[in-house]
Amino acid sequence: MNLVQKAVAQGGKLAPIVIQDAIGGMNPSIFIDKDGDILVNVRVVNYTLYHSENQQQFPSRWGPLSYLHPEKDQRLVTENYLCRLNGDLELTDYCKVEMLNLHQPIWEFVGLEDARVVYWDDTYYLIGVRRDTTTNGVGRMEMTAIDLDKSNWTATETGRVRLEVSGNSYCEKNYAPILDKPYHFVKWHNPVEIVKAEGNQAVKVSLKQGITPAKDQRGSSQLVRWGNCYISVTHEVDLFKNYLNQKDGIYRHRLCVWDDDVNLVGISPEPFSFLDGRIEFCVGASVLDGDLLLSFGMQDNAAFVLRTPGALVEDMIAEALSAN
Amino acid sequence: MLIETLIVDLSHDPFNAELNFYVAQEYKRLNQTASAVSFYLRTAEYGKDTHPSLVYASLLKLAECFEHQHDRLHTVSNALLQAIAYLPYRPEGYFLMARYHERQQNWQECYTWAEMGLHQQTPPLPVDVGYTDYALAFEKAVAGWWVGRKDESILLFKQLLKKDLTPEYRQAVENNLARII
Numbered sequence: 001m002n003l004v005q006k007a008v009a010q011g012g013k014l015a016p017i018v019i020q021d022a023i024g025g026m027n028p029s030i031f032i033d034k035d036g037d038i039l040v041n042v043r044v045v046n047y048t049l050y051h052s053e054n055q056q057q058f059p060s061r062w063g064p065l066s067y068l069h070p071e072k073d074q075r076l077v078t079e080n081y082l083c084r085l086n087g088d089l090e091l092t093d094y095c096k097v098e099m100l101n102l103h104q105p106i107w108e109f110v111g112l113e114d115a116r117v118v119y120w121d122d123t124y125y126l127i128g129v130r131r132d133t134t135t136n137g138v139g140r141m142e143m144t145a146i147d148l149d150k151s152n153w154t155a156t157e158t159g160r161v162r163l164e165v166s167g168n169s170y171c172e173k174n175y176a177p178i179l180d181k182p183y184h185f186v187k188w189h190n191p192v193e194i195v196k197a198e199g200n201q202a203v204k205v206s207l208k209q210g211i212t213p214a215k216d217q218r219g220s221s222q223l224v225r226w227g228n229c230y231i232s233v234t235h236e237v238d239l240f241k242n243y244l245n246q247k248d249g250i251y252r253h254r255l256c257v258w259d260d261d262v263n264l265v266g267i268s269p270e271p272f273s274f275l276d277g278r279i280e281f282c283v284g285a286s287v288l289d290g291d292l293l294l295s296f297g298m299q300d301n302a303a304f305v306l307r308t309p310g311a312l313v314e315d316m317i318a319e320a321l322s323a324n
Numbered sequence: 325m326l327i328e329t330l331i332v333d334l335s336h337d338p339f340n341a342e343l344n345f346y347v348a349q350e351y352k353r354l355n356q357t358a359s360a361v362s363f364y365l366r367t368a369e370y371g372k373d374t375h376p377s378l379v380y381a382s383l384l385k386l387a388e389c390f391e392h393q394h395d396r397l398h399t400v401s402n403a404l405l406q407a408i409a410y411l412p413y414r415p416e417g418y419f420l421m422a423r424y425h426e427r428q429q430n431w432q433e434c435y436t437w438a439e440m441g442l443h444q445q446t447p448p449l450p451v452d453v454g455y456t457d458y459a460l461a462f463e464k465a466v467a468g469w470w471v472g473r474k475d476e477s478i479l480l481f482k483q484l485l486k487k488d489l490t491p492e493y494r495q496a497v498e499n500n501l502a503r504i505i
Contacts, residue, residue, distance in 0.1 A: 002335055014332050018359075020355070023355065023356055023393060024357070024358025049362070053369050054339070055369065057369060060399060301361060
């Protein structure tokens, strides 16, 4: 059983997000701000992910998993669209986030990818990874400050901080923001490493062994407050190749439970999917009237928000805690 | 039906070829061709042994989605080739492949695919993929002129004029005849 099926059966709701200017959307990140507005950042790309499932009888020319960008344009380009949903999770406003023109992209992955929405110190941020500033695709988390004009529904980047790290690292991504601890992120889950953005550095704040996940967990949603704990959704990946040496992968998610000090104290014993797609990716979580809103992408091609009833979330938390 | 309702239905039976197809169709209607690709492909992969018409139509629709996205010619042709290999006795794939080559001005390829398609006779596909029973003859007539078969081309166009053509096809046939006679 997938999570959408469970959530809807218990009174939840699934809301597809369709942006008319685009041919699809992916990896949305949800956040409810101080005005009660439900914001969702949707990643819009210039490629279509082609992923053959089941027995993979109809792969692309390049294999079962391919990023089908324009054939005369090798780049994988990301733009961000900031949306507002009403209480029924219907799209009411959207706009493309106007980014500052700070540099000419010099690698194939262009733009701010899988940005999570947060609001810290009276500023909206989109926080994701950017890999277009070097010729070999070095990835660093970047915090993009946004001026959001709600009257005209425009979003404009006003500043950008690229978070460097100590030591050698090729690609930093999927830091999970802790919503009520400004500038703090869960960087790793085993052991749990918390980092804080200080200037243009991601500085290690703590490194603690929590419970040990069955598989390596990577950041997906933000950490949100749920009663007397934090919860977040993480993802795990199986990457492999077929007999033709063509790449393939399966993504699954788990619910993590954290105590007040951000110790990892529970995790789903079994991974779950949202819609039984092999490639899905959750990038956001927010609490609405006792329910948990989870935003996720399906095969990089479609974006959804799932309203998960509080009772189901409680069951998932109990399961996560009891399994460890 | 709303996309939301269709997706929820699909969540109860995620590998159901028909449900995946309905979702794909609705996304395509909304011009969300990337989203549609995912669900057409799932239709094909999960329905291969049970829903041949839907699988065939999905592969043709995949080609259409990628055509709308522009500059994905290899992927368009790949989807058409997969459809033709899957149900080689159906004419629609041959027509779409002939038209694909017509648009690239690959005239001999267009002529050959059209000729092969004209040898396929099957009941209509239960999904509209832009095919009509005279579409292959039209492609053959167009390509025939460009590969040096002028008399055959004129004859085919004249035969087409006797059929119950859509206004677009009728206009195209008349325009072609006016140019080549």
